[in-house]
Amino acid sequence: MAGRPSDGTPSASDDEAQPSAPSISDEEWQRFVQEAGRDRSSAPKEPSARARMVTERLRRQEARGELPPGWRTGPAWQEMNGRGTRRRWWAVVGVPLAVVVAVVAVRPSLIPGDPFGTASPVPDTAAASPLPAETAAPTAAPGAADPDTPTVARPFAGSPAERWADGEAGITLPAATPVGTLTKAQVAQALRQTRRLLVDANLDPATLRGERPETAFDVIEPRQKELLDLLTTGLRKPDKKHDPLWMFSRFDPSEMRLAGDVVKTRGRMTFKEGEDASVAVHADYTFVYPLVREGSDEVARTIVRRVLDVRLSDPTRYQVTPGKIVVKHFDQEIGNSACDLYDGYLHPRFDSAEPTGAPPTGPTTDPYDRSKGIPADRRDECRVVSRT
Known part of the structure; x- marks a missing residue:
C-alpha cells in the first residue's frame, strides 16, 4: 500500500x-x-x-x-473508510461493467444465444443464389419453394423460377464443333439462329405485347411456306386451327402487363449430326411470366415450356437458303392460362378476378417439372397445375 x-x-x-x-x-x-x-x-x-x-x-x-x-x-x-472503499470498488468494477452494458446496448447480438431476440436472420444464400446452367434433363421436379406470395417488387416469390436466369441469359449456347460436312462456323450459325428464334418468340417485349415477331419469321427457311402461312394467319385471325401460341408467347396489352421487366428462363440446347448433310439442333426451354392486371397489384404467373427441333443443311449439297433454319418440330406446354380460348393471347388466372375460358379438365401436373418430355397424347389437354 x-x-x-x-x-x-x-x-x-x-x-x-x-x-x-x-x-x-x-x-x-x-x-x-x-x-x-x-x-x-x-x-x-x-x-x-x-x-x-x-x-x-x-x-x-x-x-x-x-x-x-x-x-x-x-x-x-x-x-x-467504508465510503472510500465502495468508491474504489466502483472504479475497478463499475466502469468496465458500464462499458460492457453500453456495447451490448449498441450490439446485443454479441451476447451468445441472442437472449433479446434482436439478431437479424441469417440470409439463405443457397436459396437466393442463381442455379447453374442446365446441361442435361433433371432427374426430378424442383423442390418446394418458399410459400411467399408474389408481389410486384418480388414477382417470382414462392416459385422455383426465382433462382432461374433472367431472360436471354438463360439461353446459353453449347460450344460449336464441326458436324458432318458442316464447319464449326456453320454449326455456330445454326445455334445462333435457333437462339434468335427463341428470344424473339418468347422474350421480346414487342412480341409479348402482341406485335408481329419479325426476327422469328426472318430466321425460318422461307421455303417453309406452310408453316409461315399458319403462323401469319394465327397472328392476323387466330382460331383453334391457327393458334399463334403454338410458337409465340403473347398477352393482351389492354388487359395486363408484365410485373417488372424480367421473364425467368431455364433450359438447354444440344446439337448432333442430322439427315441430309445437316446439323440438328434440339432446344427445350421453360419461360415464366409474372403479370398484373390493369388497376391491380396482384401478381399471377403463366409458365410456358417450348420444345423446338430445327435443322440447318449444307447449302452446297441441298437447295436451301444459306443461314436459314428449317423448323422440323415444335411443341408447347402451358400452365395457368384459360382453356378453350383461341384469341391468340395467354390468359393467366387471377384470384381476384373471374376466370376466363373453360376450367381445366386434364390431370394435375407440375409446370416446373422438366424431368419428363411433353407427352404426345396430352398436347390438346388443358391441365390443372399444382403450382405457379
Missing part, C-alpha cells in the same frame, strides 16, 4: 537501539489513510518524508506485535 523505504530508511539495527515509538494519533492515522487511498491508476510517486516516517513506525509496531492481526486489509480498514 505504501512505497518501499528509500535508501535513507533506518535499518533493523537502528531500530533496536531506539526506544519504543509512541502510538500513532488519530490525526496521523487519518492522514495515512488519505495518503494511501490516492488513485492507484496514477503513475508511482516518490513517498513523502511524512509517509516514510509513518510507514516505518507501522512496520516497527507490527514487528513488536503492537498492531491487531490483519490490520492492512481487515474490518478496521473498511469501517474507518
